[in-house]
Amino acid sequence: MTFDDDVRDLYQEVILDHGRKPRHGHRLAAYDVTAKGDNPMCGDRVEVFVKLDPDGAIVETGFEARGCAISVASADLMAETVQGRGKADTRALFETFRELVRTGKCPEHDAALDTSLERLEPLAGVHEYPSRVKCATLPWHALLAALDGTREASSE
Amino acid sequence: VVAFALDKAHAHDVATLLDRQGIAVRAGHHCAEPLMHRFGLDSTARASFGIYTTHEEIDALATALTRVREFFT
Numbered sequence: 001m002t003f004d005d006d007v008r009d010l011y012q013e014v015i016l017d018h019g020r021k022p023r024h025g026h027r028l029a030a031y032d033v034t035a036k037g038d039n040p041m042c043g044d045r046v047e048v049f050v051k052l053d054p055d056g057a058i059v060e061t062g063f064e065a066r067g068c069a070i071s072v073a074s075a076d077l078m079a080e081t082v083q084g085r086g087k088a089d090t091r092a093l094f095e096t097f098r099e100l101v102r103t104g105k106c107p108e109h110d111a112a113l114d115t116s117l118e119r120l121e122p123l124a125g126v127h128e129y130p131s132r133v134k135c136a137t138l139p140w141h142a143l144l145a146a147l148d149g150t151r152e153a154s155s156e
Numbered sequence: 157v158v159a160f161a162l163d164k165a166h167a168h169d170v171a172t173l174l175d176r177q178g179i180a181v182r183a184g185h186h187c188a189e190p191l192m193h194r195f196g197l198d199s200t201a202r203a204s205f206g207i208y209t210t211h212e213e214i215d216a217l218a219t220a221l222t223r224v225r226e227f228f229t
Contacts, residue, residue, distance in 0.1 A: 003176065003177060003223060004227075006176050007172070007173055007176050007227070010172065011169075011227070016228075040185065040189060041184060041185070042168060042183070042184040042185070042199065043167070043184050043185045043189075043192065043198045043199035044168075044198075044199075045198070066198040067166060067168075067198070068166035068167075068168035068169045069165070069166060069169050069228070070168070070169070129172060132168065132172060135168060
């Protein structure tokens with residue numbers, strides 16, 4: 001196997017693209033909740049900003065990140081896939097996603113999560129690299145901390 | 157011991173790609189977070205050399221780093 005074929009499982013084009021040019025990689029002009037995610041061991045930092053509708057569903061998510069391609073791409077795909085979701089729904093998506101990046105397999109889940117999980121699927125390659133799983137989950141910990149009203153999350 | 161940063165790629169991405177080419181480096185803060193902030197860096201990769209390290213191994217690191225840069229360009 002050549003070097004390129006080997007690492008492409010982890011660094012798929014979608015990941016490289018979103019890592020380089022995140023669509024949601026900015027602070028929102030107006031937001032309702034925010035939280036920081038920090039992994040002091042490796043130096044990844046992400047701050048998320050969330051705008052909610054009156055029912056508590058996510059209208060928009062923006063983020064500022066200093067981290068590797070995996071964490072930035074994961075934050076960007078997260079921002080995309082949680083749009084319109086309430087807190088419980090967002091948590092359910094995260095639980096399924098976490099299983100996906102830990103095992104490489106998508107566990108049983110609600111059909112309502114299908115489309116989002118398809119978008120997140122390119123990150124499944126992370127399961128071959130245990131030290132990188134926390135890069136992919138850090139933005140999610142920050143988002144859930146924001147929704148819970150705690151200001152900081154860590155994924156050491 | 158040489159700590160370094162590439163402009164095109166984060167240290168974790170560098171470390172993973174070096175690992176897949178058979179080279180082990182450490183990446184991150186190296187338990188020296190205040191120093192990283194002082195230099196305005198979020199992380200570095202770090203290669204260690206020993207008396208048993210050969211010239212060929214050092215050349216292999218240089219070649220591998222070139223490929224990492226190409227990959228992220």
